[in-house]
Amino acid sequence: MRVFLELGWFFKERKKQYAIGIFLLMIVALLGVLPPRIIGFVVDEISRGTLTPAYLMTWLGVLAASALIMYVLRYAWRLMIFGSSIVLARNLRRQLFNHFTQMSPSFYQKRRVGDLMAHATNDLQAVQMTAGAGVLTLFDSLATGGFVIAAMAITIDWKLTLIVLIPLPLMAYLTNYYGRLMHLRFHDAQAAFSGLNDKTQESISGMKVIKTFGQEKEDVEDFRALSKRVVDENIRVARVDSLFDPTISAIIGICYFLAIGFGSYFVVNGDMTIGDLVAFTAYLGLLVWPMLAFGWLFNIVERGRASYDRIRNLLAEPVDIDDRKGALDIHPEGDIVFSLEEFKFTDDDRAALRDVRFKLKRGETLGIVGKTGSGKSAILRLLLREFENYSGEILFGGRSISDYKKKKLREAIGYVPQDHFLFSTTVAGNIAFARPEATEEEIHQAAQLAHIHQDILNFTEGYNTVVGERGVSLSGGQKQRISIARALMMRPELLILDDSLSAVDAKTEEAILESLKRTRTGETTIITSHRLSAIQHAHQIVVMDAGTVAEIGSHDELMKKKGIYYEMYELQQLEELVEQGGETQ
């Protein structure tokens, strides 16, 4: 129940709606006591033969009026309470999303997309349930239960009420027990289902392999086995689930039996009338819901609390990279000085970078090469200020990059990542991502520079073609080139290509590099690549090895040095240059 306290701020925020809603709920519960009582009165008059039309009309009138009032009030409290609960969901969702946009990459590295999605969907749903159905169940079951028992005890007979209530706690206990059992089994069933899901996902992703080896039938057999497990686990759930209704009707049956048995005794003794007995059994029917509701309430509240804890933890996650006080509100410009002593990724003891130092004059191109894991990407990510926990300094235009407003720094950098991520909007929308206000000409221009313009014109709807589920309909090379166009749209002071030409063939690569060279004369460019042809013409090449700079210099200098770079170059060109290259030149 603590979750109601934790959500107190929200109930306070909407105290009018909740107060009115709960008040109406109480009135409905109170009016709900009327029908059985009226039945009882009428039955008594009938059995005594004293019923008059006026008496009947009065009570039926009361019944009709209360029914109409209840209809209106029921509608109204739903609007108040359920309406508030979706306001809570909406506001929390907005907070969560805004929070997501402020989280740094290290936050996203620690978490999987699926988990974050689960918080934004299932957890929010559970909290909404707590603020809606939870509040309703709490007050309604207490009010209905209370009023009905009071009506039974006061207007009929308190002794009979006590007797009949005896089996009811057993019902609350059993349904609660089943609930817990079900929860466990349901968990297993969910696990089996998600296993089936993974299996399907894998089979579809690996369809070509399966087809290549002709193993379609075997794969279906594997699927059949897994789907059988899903059925088995769900039958285990059904075995518990099917207990609920029979148990409830068994216990209610016992209550009726007690009511009729002892009730008859009281009737015969003259303590009660027959009408009372009929009314009493009708009241019993009204008690079922509050009993069950209490079981559900614990369930809802338990889920709500766990979910709300998770959401709060997520929202409490601090924004780890923020602007300094008095941060510069200008775009950085000028030379870049990278002078780093050491940098470690969080949760990693090994230094990702050590003693990495280089200077890059404005307008020049820097190439960074090295094996996977040598630290190429780490350098770029530090430049983007994705991490700050390093020793050393990174200067851009003579000032530390941390001195600039984060927004200004990022606006000066056009970044093309390794894993080209495109949004599910049009091609034009993707290219103009950083500048939604850009004109058509500007978009086409950027596309031309990235040598994707011609490809785009060949798409069914040209620039208006929508990029599918993470760009499924585009080739890797096309996605890379759209990413490049997207970065070029910003006319960035610093352009970073993080191995972004890997899926592009040699001819296109050459053409893109050429157009960059032509148009970006005053601005700085950094390129990392596996393929040396992409960085060969850079003013300066940094060769990374195991997190540190192994060699630095221009292509010619490095070739002369006959070190790692030379070796890499030779390896790549071994046959061409050594065996036959001479012949062709």
Add this chain to the structure above:
Amino acid sequence: MNEKQKELTGRDQWVVFKRLLVYLIPHKKMLSVAMLLLVLTVLGDVLGPLIIKTFIDGYLTPGNFPTGPVTGLALGYLFIQVSNVIISYFQLLKFQEAALKIIQQMRIDVFTKVQGLGMRYFDRTPAGGIVSRVTNDTEAIKEMFVTVLIGFIQSIFLIIGVYIAMFFLNVRLALITLILLPILFWIMYIYRKYSSIFYQDLRERLGQLNAKISESVQGMGMIQAFSQEGRMQDEFNEINEKHWKAGKRNIKIDGLLLRPAIDLVYTLALIMLLSYFGITSFNSTIEVGVIYAFVTYIDRFFEPINQVMQRLSIFQQAIVAASRVFDLLDEKDEAPAQKEAAAEITEGRIEFRNVSFSYDGQAEVLKNISFTAEPGNTVALVGHTGSGKSSIINLLMRFYEYEKGDILIDGVKVKNYRSSELRRKMGLVLQDPFLFYGTIESNIRLYNPDMPFSGIRAAAEFVQADKFIAQLPDGYDHKVTERGSTFSSGQRQLLAFARTMAADPKILVLDEATANIDTETEVAIQTSLERMRKGRTTIAIAHRLSTIQDAELILVLHQGEIVERGTHQQLLAARGLYHKMYLLQNGIVENVSH
């Protein structure tokens, strides 16, 4: 999640529903048992109040209690209660079991169908969508069977039972209460009519909302790098707001037409009962027990209706889900068919004869391709991205059906081989080696239980994968998780080689197998490739010309046509496109302009 909800007319929904019912037929035995149990349960439900009525009118009102008959009634009542509990437990369980089995069959059908579809289908359908068809959509149908359909059947039986009992007690009153049915159906009809619109709208908004969150979270790096947080927040808020409004509309419609409305009808029914009994009592005597029984029956009658109404939205969802599943089952894009001829691939001579091909039936991606790969030779395909290299392999592997020209292996049309023969004799190594969840061994073995372990080890050794496998903690039993992300791309490549070598194909097809790999790993890969190619006809795509210099035939493709063909030396001497590509790849840019 972000796919468009289909618009279904009432007629469409009915068609889908009828087709769903067909799935019940194989389970009619189990279902009949469940139905029989249901009839017994309803019988018990209806008899209980009747016994109490008998007690009230026969013994309580007159006030005499002969021990024998009263004990009999009490025991009878208890017996009915107890047996009812047991029967209804099995009834509920049987229905659920049947629903689960039905869904299992449907899932297997869908999955089998998916396995038989051609690559064309997978090209145009996102994987996530297909997975949803197989699992989530069928799950929605299961929910419908379990919560709506079963509940519906139970309600109908109960209503029938209750009416029979009421007619038995008092024909006139029972006739009067019949008027409740059209009222209830009318409410149900109105509710369904409006809620289906509002509810569908809400689902759609939720889909958009989740798609937006999912995409933003995945692309957050880009959003931040381009300083678009503000714009994304605005876009999200707009969707969030619309979703909230849709939610509010649903609360209103539910509040107007669900439980509050049904409860209103319930009170109306009570008023009808009391007026009838009241008015009749002015002229004749009324048995109190009958009033009791009617009040109880009317009470019982409304609870299941409330429950079914509340779950109608599940019905709606399930019908939409089912229509998507059926669309997939009706998909025509099947994998290319093979003749069941007994031809065997012995030498491995591959011949393309004037093959033209188009993915969409409009733009040809291959134009008049002809070449022959002699047994044991290597034919290399080079060209710009989109030049048609992969399409040649796709046709050879029978991922797509071709219409013009022909492809022959050992002089026999590739269409005429049995599928199993083609799969056994042709080995394909993909650009992105796909590893399955399992172990190193299971990834090399795949579903070939007969392959001895020595064969697996030999295959790994052959491609030089044994060294890194030996270094893994569990060797060949080492777990492969999440598509093998714990392995480097080079290691994944070697495992894919081993998998192919374990199958010992006659023909080797390499699809851009050498792109995207560190220079160092590549040395090991090159050596393995050379070994693998020995004695096998090989069709290879390579980005780097260095890997295919010893090929017997190099085809240079450009926009779907073979523009140059010959050996490495011949092509260099010809100083054409190949020569240019070669110079570019070696970074000898200056020479290109000459």
